[in-house]
Amino acid sequence: MASEKSSSKGQAWFCTTGLPSDIEIEVDDMTFHLHKFPLMSKSRKLHRLITEQETRSCSMALVTETDPKVEESDKKGKGHEIEDDEEKEEEVEEEQEIEENGYPHIKLDDFPGSSESFEMVAKFCYGVKMDLSASTVVPLRCAAEHLEMTEEYSPDNLISKTERFLSHSVYKSLRESIKALKACESVSPLAGSLGITEQCIESIVSRASSADPSLFGWPVNDGATDLQLIPGGAAKSRKKPSRDSNMELWFEDLTQLSLPIFKTVILSMKSRDLSSDIIESCLICYAKKHIPGILRSNRKPPSSSSTAVSENEQRELLETITSNLPLDKSSISSTTRFLFGLLRTAIILNAAETCRDLLERKIGTQLERATLDDLLVPSYSYLNETLYDVDLVERILGHFLDTLEQSNTALVEADGKSPSLMLVGKLIDGFLAEIASDANLKSDKFYNLAISLPDQARLYDDGLYRAVDVYLKAHPWVSEAEREKICGVMDCQKLTLEACTHAAQNERLPLRAVVQVLFFEQLQLRHAIAGTLLAAQSPSPSQSTEPRPSATRNLTITETVTEEDGDAVKGEGQVDAGKWKKTVRENQVLRLDMDTMRTRVHRLERECSNMKKVIAKIDKEGSSPATTTDRPRSWSITKKFGCKFKTQVCDSHEATMVDHRSRRS
Numbered sequence: 001m002a003s004e005k006s007s008s009k010g011q012a013w014f015c016t017t018g019l020p021s022d023i024e025i026e027v028d029d030m031t032f033h034l035h036k037f038p039l040m041s042k043s044r045k046l047h048r049l050i051t052e053q054e055t056r057s058c059s060m061a062l063v064t065e066t067d068p069k070v071e072e073s074d075k076k077g078k079g080h081e082i083e084d085d086e087e088k089e090e091e092v093e094e095e096q097e098i099e100e101n102g103y104p105h106i107k108l109d110d111f112p113g114s115s116e117s118f119e120m121v122a123k124f125c126y127g128v129k130m131d132l133s134a135s136t137v138v139p140l141r142c143a144a145e146h147l148e149m150t151e152e153y154s155p156d157n158l159i160s161k162t163e164r165f166l167s168h169s170v171y172k173s174l175r176e177s178i179k180a181l182k183a184c185e186s187v188s189p190l191a192g193s194l195g196i197t198e199q200c201i202e203s204i205v206s207r208a209s210s211a212d213p214s215l216f217g218w219p220v221n222d223g224a225t226d227l228q229l230i231p232g233g234a235a236k237s238r239k240k241p242s243r244d245s246n247m248e249l250w251f252e253d254l255t256q257l258s259l260p261i262f263k264t265v266i267l268s269m270k271s272r273d274l275s276s277d278i279i280e281s282c283l284i285c286y287a288k289k290h291i292p293g294i295l296r297s298n299r300k301p302p303s304s305s306s307t308a309v310s311e312n313e314q315r316e317l318l319e320t321i322t323s324n325l326p327l328d329k330s331s332i333s334s335t336t337r338f339l340f341g342l343l344r345t346a347i348i349l350n351a352a353e354t355c356r357d358l359l360e361r362k363i364g365t366q367l368e369r370a371t372l373d374d375l376l377v378p379s380y381s382y383l384n385e386t387l388y389d390v391d392l393v394e395r396i397l398g399h400f401l402d403t404l405e406q407s408n409t410a411l412v413e414a415d416g417k418s419p420s421l422m423l424v425g426k427l428i429d430g431f432l433a434e435i436a437s438d439a440n441l442k443s444d445k446f447y448n449l450a451i452s453l454p455d456q457a458r459l460y461d462d463g464l465y466r467a468v469d470v471y472l473k474a475h476p477w478v479s480e481a482e483r484e485k486i487c488g489v490m491d492c493q494k495l496t497l498e499a500c501t502h503a504a505q506n507e508r509l510p511l512r513a514v515v516q517v518l519f520f521e522q523l524q525l526r527h528a529i530a531g532t533l534l535a536a537q538s539p540s541p542s543q544s545t546e547p548r549p550s551a552t553r554n555l556t557i558t559e560t561v562t563e564e565d566g567d568a569v570k571g572e573g574q575v576d577a578g579k580w581k582k583t584v585r586e587n588q589v590l591r592l593d594m595d596t597m598r599t600r601v602h603r604l605e606r607e608c609s610n611m612k613k614v615i616a617k618i619d620k621e622g623s624s625p626a627t628t629t630d631r632p633r634s635w636s637i638t639k640k641f642g643c644k645f646k647t648q649v650c651d652s653h654e655a656t657m658v659d660h661r662s663r664r665s
Contacts, residue, residue: 014033021033022036023039023050023104023106024106025105026105026106027115029115036050038126039122041125042124042153043148044149044150046106050104053104054104112139112142112190113139113142113143113186117140117143121158124158132165134169134179135180135183137166137183138180138191141162141163141194142191142194172203174208175253177204179253180200181197181200181201182256182261184200197261201268205268205269205272205274206272208269209269209273251281252285252289254282255285255286255290259316259317263324277331279324280325281332284335284338286321288338291321293341294338295337295341314349315350315351319352322359325362328365329365336366336370339359340374340375342359343356344377347380360392360396360399361399364396364398365400368421368423371427372431376388386438386441388434388435388438393428393449394449397424397449397452401453404418417456422457422458422459424453424457425453425457425458426463428449429463431449432446432449432450433467436468437471437474439474443478446467447485447486450464451489460494461492461499462495464489464490465490472486472509476508483509492517495520497521497525500517500521501521525597525600526601528597529597
């Protein structure tokens, strides 16, 4: 019978054996015109149903022939009872169909795998060759169980054949196990009771856990199993797929699973202590597939063919993904942007507070990997007046500092600075400069976020000064006291010469801040010159200093001497000639820079001297009528040189202050 063929016409399926059909079996909307003997020889259930129907039809026919008048009176007297009894109605319909067609009609309700599976069962009963796959073998196995096609009833039956295919071709391959697990969704109750779902999950987890860690969970032996499934059975060589493509294919297959089964797989992975990177990668890939708009760069309009997902389903999916994320720091750097995307989506969908808190804590463990674009989370609540959610960034920063404080294995450089802390400091300074132009940003929020980082987070305060300048420019109505408070977040001693020069001419800064900047600018010039002279007086190689970048030329005299003493101790050994030559060149460049600074100091001294002469001249003419006309000129002169105080002038040579009011008295 292996050469028998079949044909289908509309909603009917026929087996072209040359013999007329003697039974009809209806599954869903498809009617199969078959023969009794092939079905009864393989399925105990079909044998029982066909036998019962034939016995019933024969008995009913015998009763009708013996006493037709009694039958008619019984039908008239008990018409209402037959209408109320569903079983008797079905019997009457079957009898009518038998009378019309000449053979019985059987309807199989709730058949596992629908009509496609029964078609494969029919082909098996007729001996037709079938092509099994991981997607079709699961519903076929359930259909065989439903029809009781056991080995005891008929040798080499369908249950044993499907079990062998599952064991030899499906459970030994990771990707085939995922496809079979997907097929279990349509027959989930029966597949679960037969243990197919559990074995597929066990196969997935065991092969993922035994994978090479360098391959991010891709099993090395999985490719060999796939070669055995090539049609024809011949061993064909093909190009080995790359590691990244294999990993993407595996994760892409997992995204086809429904949420309950996917959650079961993830929980099984966590119970087996699988690598957190593998679990996190599975969750990320699944969320990208089913939650639209997580990443800003990948936002695309939904296609018309894609099924619409309700807001409640998205919220449930997001909370499931978040609750299963590993809490420890991920080794995959790209997860930070994904976590921010999840957090934005959680805020939009109004997810549970625990879900958002878990995401904030997870982001806090790896905040140094974030970018400024990640931190710019819009304020979706009407309670926030600012454009971006500043409170959110402040909470994430607090989680980062707590994690850094609790971690005893944090990488710290020789000078006691943490690279991750300095990266976050630069990131927060950029965020402050971005939000400073918001007119609705209160000074207290700006101040609290600026001082939340410790002092060692910033090597220089130039980024913080830029944020302060932007805030004062965007908020000209701020009072003088608030200006001084905002300027107090930066340390004038940690400003570079370029920042000091800009600040000294900045009219938006309060007077006290300008005085501090001018003082520390001159102090930096003096210390830099003194450090250059001190370095020039120590030509011995054993006392040479290590080459320093140009940014460290603004160190104070104390720091310079300390570094030279430490380097002298380190340099007591033999120093190679190349290193010494490099140090000499650095010193020469430093001397040229110091000459430039010295020239600038002399120019400042001359300007101060000219200012004193002008002020003295104005004091002498104070009693004359021209005083009122000359005052605007004196103010313009002082303003020209960047000095906002008229009564005191700093003398670069003397430690005293010149006060024209005391001279006038």
